[in-house]
Amino acid sequence: MTGPIADLFAEYHESLVRMLYRRTGDRDRAEEIAQETFARAVAAPPRNPRPWLFAVALNLVREEGRRTVRHDRRLVLYKAEQPEAFEGPDETMDRGERIARVRTALDALTERDREALLLKAEGFNYEDIAATLGLARGAVGTTLSRARRRLVEAYRAGEGARDVAS
């Protein structure tokens, strides 16, 4: 693989896979979607690559979600097994449990808010977030503000929950 696509790949592939992994919870699916995305870039090299790549990838996620009925593997019994955990501080929690809780918190966001947050986490500036998600640039700040707040609230609300989220 040489040339411009190689450059794109080297620069964005890992970031794309990470974003997709956080978005879907499924590493293999993330890799597949990333592959499909870069394949499309080969066929039609984008002028503004980063927003394009991530937009295509996110569209693929949405399409797949609509097409198939997916068993949601992300939801995990995180409290039922540890009756006293709700009293404990974050640090004593098993890391896997923590991750599961973050995922649940992410799920509490709207799709748009969640995507904006994940793009920001990949170092996107507001302009690129706007371009990727089809938002007005002026709306990105309020979107992120809402998304960050809701994520933290949802995560904190997860503390003390005893029921299995379903």
Place this chain on the structure above:
Amino acid sequence: MSHLDEGRLQELLDGEIPSAELPPIQAHLASCAECRARLDEARGIGAEADRLIETIDLADAPARVVPRVVTARPRAWIRNLAWAATVVIAAGLGYSARTTGVPNLTRPAVNDESVAAADKKAVNGPVLPAPPAEPETAAAQAPPPRTPAPTRRTATRAAANQPTLEGARNLTAGSVANAAKLELETAAAKETRQTAAAGEPESVQKKPKSPVVARLRLDETKVAGAAEGGKALVAPASVAPTPLERRPVDSLTTKDQPRLDTRSNDAFLNLMRGAPAPVEVTFSEALRRLNGSIRLIEGLVPVRLEVLGPDVRVVYPLAAGELVLAERLENGTLTYRLLAPAGFPADSLERLRARVRD
């Protein structure tokens, strides 16, 4: 100015406000405790949100080790490998085979200059056994040396001039030479070690004019197709499905070579020489094999990462082929070596060596 709304606060925190617009905002904050408090709160929430998201990390979910190639449609891996068998043998023997109908929409355009240069180097360096007359012919007709151009720039120009799919097809021929060149260089360098390590030696006949038949061994690949591809190879090698034409080696240009997937050629060449094939891996997998750290050459962008035995190979594109930074853990220490195509200037190699960084 009026109070800062939520969006504005975020823009401030994320550094999205042009410096020219900052003074009035700073002035307001200096005099408005409420906004300062809201800013602090937003900062705290932002930091926590970042922390939460960062708990989800790729390192927690390793990918399976499978070869990764960017293609526009699913490849017939096995079929390509079988076709590759006929051509690679032919190329090595100074023949070229014309094949048609091999679907290949792989990589984008490559610099034509670099392709020609690579071809020249391929035929001049130590290659697969070829009829003795060939090297002289090639040397006599080799194109005049050209000043090396930065690969990336010219490749981009080439890419801009061609529709991508055309470029993708044109790419493979030169890359065959490139790949063949590099793998043979490294294989030659490592040959004794590998045959010793390989256990049962492969039977590779080096008679110039007969097809080379080798027992195929695939190392570390988990692609199921590979095993079948291995068996399929033996048949085409002895029963060429297309007529072979004898042509002078220097005419192995982009236009003449059949369209093939380079990786199959790459892999097959190695298999023919009884060496295991490098398997492409993800960045995370490469890191994992090196215990979390990897050396890279500062200022260059790798095209792929591979694993071959204990080595993790970081492959960089050059005008004249590929440069490989092969690294491995030896007794817990990371050691590396730089592998360059033959004819690569030693001082350039030294300069590159100086740029190897964590």
